[in-house]
Amino acid sequence: MTHGEAVAAFEEAELHAHLARRDEAAADDGGRRAAELAEWQRVVQLLAATDGPYDPDADVVVQEELAEDRRREEVEQQRRQQQQVADRAEELARLGGAGRLDCSVPSRAGDEAARDLLDEKRDYRAAKVDAWLARALATHSGHYADPAARAAAVGLLPVPVRARAALLAALARTGTPIDGDLEFVGRLAQADPDATTALAAWLDSAVAVKGGTA
Structure with missing residues (x-):
């Protein structure tokens, strides 16, 4: 123009x-x-x-207005994401409190953030969510079926949860059913995650040796 x-x-x-x-x-x-x-x-x-x-690109006023629109959109997007996390955290907590947070409930991307929110609130049901996430990670179920999601879990889940998942996976490879309530695995992981991870590695080595001599 x-x-x-x-x-x-x-x-x-x-x-x-x-x-x-x-x-x-x-x-x-x-x-x-x-x-x-x-x-x-x-x-x-x-x-x-x-x-x-x-030239709209050279119009300072227009560019400032566009930048402000982008900032508002980013703020709104963050608000929506935070609300989604809060809603998911409440859903998982409710299922955990009712004893219905099991393998029939598939994990989803973002559940780690929901777990963190419950932990920050010191919600007693966070322990149920930890157990559920550890089992999902051990069995590669839900969104953990994706190798990229499992790799990302290293930075998204706390060490005790990852240690619990490692031991559950190692027990499964020995042929031990892990469908039941293996509460002792969670207590071991919480008390000493390094030792729990070492035990998982030892079990995997034992299974490998046994398989090699079969």
């Missing part, structure tokens, strides 16, 4: 505003028309100063 085109658009907007002022039905639209006129006037003045075609 050139300066002349901007002037013509501004004059046309002024004409429409003048005609609208005579129409009582358009009275409620006066604020929008005033803002439109002010914007056209600003563009006309900008082009008169730069003596060139209008």
Whole structure:
């Protein structure tokens, strides 16, 4: 858009505003028309100063408005994500408290954040969620079926939960059913995660040796 085109658009907007002022039905639209006129006037003045075609990318006001829109969108997106985490945390806590958080409930991406929220609130049901996540990680179920999700769990889950998962997986490889409530595994992992992980590695070595001599 050139300066002349901007002037013509501004004059046309002024004409429409003048005609609208005579129409009582358009009275409620006066604020929008005033803002439109002010914007056209600003563009006309900008082009008169730069003596060139209008470029939104070079318009500081427009770019600031776009940046503010992006900031608002980011804030809103963060709010939505936080609400989703809170809703999921409440769902998992409710299932855990009712004794229904088992292998029939598939884990989902973001459950680690929901677990952290319960832990921050010192919710007693967080222990149930820890046990459920450890089993899902051990059995590669739910979103942990994806190797990338299992790799990411190293940085998303606390050491005791990962140690618990490692021992459960090692026990499964020995042929031991891990469908029941193996509460002792969780207590071992919580008390000494390093020793629990070492025990899991020892069991895996024993299974490998036995398989090699079979």
